[in-house]
Amino acid sequence: MKFGDYIRKGFEVAQLKRDVVQLLAEDKEAFGPALAILAIGGVCAAIGALSLRGIILMPILRVVGFFIVIAIMHFVATSVMGGRAASVSSLFGPLGCASVITWIGIIPVLGPVLAFLAGLWMLVIAVIVVEHAYQIDRTKAIIVVAVPVVLGLIIGLIMSLMVGLSAWALLGR
Numbered sequence: 001m002k003f004g005d006y007i008r009k010g011f012e013v014a015q016l017k018r019d020v021v022q023l024l025a026e027d028k029e030a031f032g033p034a035l036a037i038l039a040i041g042g043v044c045a046a047i048g049a050l051s052l053r054g055i056i057l058m059p060i061l062r063v064v065g066f067f068i069v070i071a072i073m074h075f076v077a078t079s080v081m082g083g084r085a086a087s088v089s090s091l092f093g094p095l096g097c098a099s100v101i102t103w104i105g106i107i108p109v110l111g112p113v114l115a116f117l118a119g120l121w122m123l124v125i126a127v128i129v130v131e132h133a134y135q136i137d138r139t140k141a142i143i144v145v146a147v148p149v150v151l152g153l154i155i156g157l158i159m160s161l162m163v164g165l166s167a168w169a170l171l172g173r
Helices: 003-014 018-026 031-048 054-080 089-106 111-134 138-170
Strands: none
Touching (some): 031 089, 054 089, 089 111
């Protein structure tokens, strides 16, 4: 397949077409295009947020963050939820290609809001992909997807508290 085909397949995954999820999960060549789609999504997010520095930083953060989330979901699905031992690429291909919907973030000012909504839809897509890839029921798939989200929220809260307390200490209060 050509890169444009992977983009089209990504939109089909976003429409929750299970046959396309299966196709991309088994496609050994989907890794590269999925990685490129993720990186382009980072550039789109930076442009939409009007961040010149973000054009370099956002693709890197998006790709690294995606790898971390995929690794956590794979671990939870196989070790905790008893899912079949699927390869990490069975998640990476479909989810990476489906992240094409986050390209909507390129719209200045309004883009970040639309990209946030696309990100919420990505959670739904992730549940379907996890359910398919690891052959687990919907409840377990929801838990698998929720774990990295909850961990991210906890880490974000801790970091916010640290910054807030540091600022408070610097102000001498």
